[in-house]
Amino acid sequence: MQISSVNKQVDFTEKLTRVLENRKDITIQKYPLEYKKGKYDFLKIASKDINPQDPVLLIRAGIHGDEISGPLTIEHYGNEIFDAAHKAGIKVIMYPIGNPSGFSAGLRYNIDNDKGEGNNDFLRYELEDGSLSGDLGEGKIPFQRFLWASDPSLAIHLPLETELMHKLLKEDPLNQIKGSIDLHQDYLTPNAPPAAYQYVEGNVQEYKPIAQEVSKICPLFNNQFIGAGYQTQINESGQIVGNPLESEAIKSDENASIVRYDGSLTDLTYRLGTPYNVAVETTGATPIDMACKVNLAWIYGFINLIKKHSVS
Numbered sequence: 001m002q003i004s005s006v007n008k009q010v011d012f013t014e015k016l017t018r019v020l021e022n023r024k025d026i027t028i029q030k031y032p033l034e035y036k037k038g039k040y041d042f043l044k045i046a047s048k049d050i051n052p053q054d055p056v057l058l059i060r061a062g063i064h065g066d067e068i069s070g071p072l073t074i075e076h077y078g079n080e081i082f083d084a085a086h087k088a089g090i091k092v093i094m095y096p097i098g099n100p101s102g103f104s105a106g107l108r109y110n111i112d113n114d115k116g117e118g119n120n121d122f123l124r125y126e127l128e129d130g131s132l133s134g135d136l137g138e139g140k141i142p143f144q145r146f147l148w149a150s151d152p153s154l155a156i157h158l159p160l161e162t163e164l165m166h167k168l169l170k171e172d173p174l175n176q177i178k179g180s181i182d183l184h185q186d187y188l189t190p191n192a193p194p195a196a197y198q199y200v201e202g203n204v205q206e207y208k209p210i211a212q213e214v215s216k217i218c219p220l221f222n223n224q225f226i227g228a229g230y231q232t233q234i235n236e237s238g239q240i241v242g243n244p245l246e247s248e249a250i251k252s253d254e255n256a257s258i259v260r261y262d263g264s265l266t267d268l269t270y271r272l273g274t275p276y277n278v279a280v281e282t283t284g285a286t287p288i289d290m291a292c293k294v295n296l297a298w299i300y301g302f303i304n305l306i307k308k309h310s311v312s
């Protein structure tokens with residue numbers, strides 16, 4: 001299968017709904033988001049009948065609207081993903097287009113260019129001196145406690161799509177989420193060849209077999225200094241206007257993993273007790289169908305890990 005482009009003529013949310021709507025074992029819900037420049041539906045697709053003892057895999061894609069491989073992975077492999085998870089006794093909650101207006105317009109942030117403090121904004125750490133931080137880097141900075149970024153006491157402005165995601169997540173069975181996957185692409189690291197790497201939290205020593213699977217699909221961006229998103233300055237249209245010094249970049253390990261507590265969705269799920277958390281990245285030079293296969297390898301890898309640890 002060749003996955004190479006998005007047909008903007010067809011509303012992608014509708015297309016994704018059509019791919020999955022005949023399934024009897026899922027629910028598809030749409031939540032309207034009203035921006036100044038237009039109205040867009042936010043999608044949640046979840047296994048039906050999530051019982052209190054069921055392990056759950058959370059998948060979110062497309063929070064950065066120009067990173068299309070995540071939503072396309074759900075479009076092309078959504079049925080296989082639900083089939084594989086259900087066969088393994090795992091329920092799935094998917095937010096397949098985290099930023100629908102950005103996706104539609106090909107923008108990193110939403111159509112109103114309201115990015116808040118970055119639209120993947122999920123938590124704040126209260127440090128020992130009482131100050132707040134949204135990024136502990138590799139996690140060597142001690143902190144007293146964490147708060148959801150939407151905590152009213154913080155009064156942080158969140159973009160509409162992020163605010164809605166917070167609200168919906170709080171209604172999800174958070175203590176049952178055993179794996180949390182966030183699908184991204186990296187268009188920011190300069191001159192990067194086709195390659196895959198990942199930001200990770202949790203029992204990351206168990207990710208080696210998944211990285212090995214990924215390496216059969218796409219070269220691993222391992223033992224590399226990666227600047228994307230870490231003190232990278234990005235302007236209104238998502239272009240890089242300043243790169244971090246190499247000394248400030250984080251180096252990926254031999255599995256292409258970077259442990260990073262950056263206030264993102266996967267950092268939040270880790271703090272809430274999810275043992276396996278990953279933000280999958282493929283560089284912008286990676287062909288889209290290859291990027292989708294990398295995403296799928298992580299999804300199947302997490303299904304295997306959850307299954308292995310849920311059998312009692």
Ligand SMILES: [Zn+2]
Binds near residue numbers: 064067
């Ligand atoms: Zn991203």
